[in-house]
Amino acid sequence: KRRCTQEIISSLQVAKLPFSINDGKWHHLCITWTIRDGIWEAFQDGVKQGHGENLAPYHPIKADGVLVLGQEQDSLGGGFDATQAYVGELAHLNIWNRKLSATEIANLANCNSKAFVGNVFS
Template sequence: MDKLQLWLLVLTSLSEAVAQEDLYRKVFIFRNDPNEAYVVVKPEPEQPLQNFTVCLRSFTDLTRPYSLFSYATKGQDNEILLFKPKPSEYKLYVGGEFVTFRVPEIRMDWEHVCASWESATGIAEFWVNGKPLPRKGLQKGYSISAEAVIILGQDQDSFGGGFDLYNSFTGEMAEVYMWGYGLSPGKMRAAYQSLQLPPCSLGWRNLQYELKGDVVIKPRLRETMST
């Protein structure tokens, strides 16, 4: 390999490297509608899940369906999916099955959601802006596979791809977290209030991510969020 080839290889490796930084008071902006943009995030460590909690904030004026958080494995593209088909509801998928949560229509403001699930009881919780909705049953006894691809802003219909542009997210996203256990009610409220949170496998303050397509990072507008 000559020097030019070696230099090109180094540049390619650097361009494909996963970024890691503290995203405090920053947001991902998905700029176009519809779009092919997404963010790949990587939790540590990778292991099968019997329980989980996912929390994030979003800010959009979309009224069509869109995906916020997609966790896919080679055997199941909807291992975990947080999907909003219309302004008045969310769907939470676990292992290809889903439950629907009815929510108030919140227009032109930040919306904070947390979804949790436990295999032993099959109980799924959903919190919107620090308030719980009625709990529902989903996939009791199921185990979520490891070695996943986690994508923000698109719905994976195959492992790492298969996107439908008209299910893409357009808007701003921030404070994405994932735990391998269910958070207590107090910690659910703390997540909404942007307070100190327990250690997690995927956290906004030390996120490992790759931007794909037209996604940019900008400082958040403080007046649009709770803190």
């Protein structure tokens, strides 16, 4: 198995995510973050696995920003290393402009939500 590290990076702050996804199975992952206090929560398959605080509080995500998935970035605008890339598939990526509740996340993970897609990106 390859080593699998997941992180949230905002400016110079990093939060290590407590996911275990390198088992060859599909997983539902959800990360919430609030701008007011920088509190984040990480859910895997509908179950809260970790949380933290002070992750870029009061630093809004700008409309012209860059979202990088599946690749560790060593420097802004580049610094990618192919040996640090995610190998696998991503499906049903959704982004909301609000924090989802634990119940909403569990419903999404268990396919109990009809047409519940992100209002920013889906």
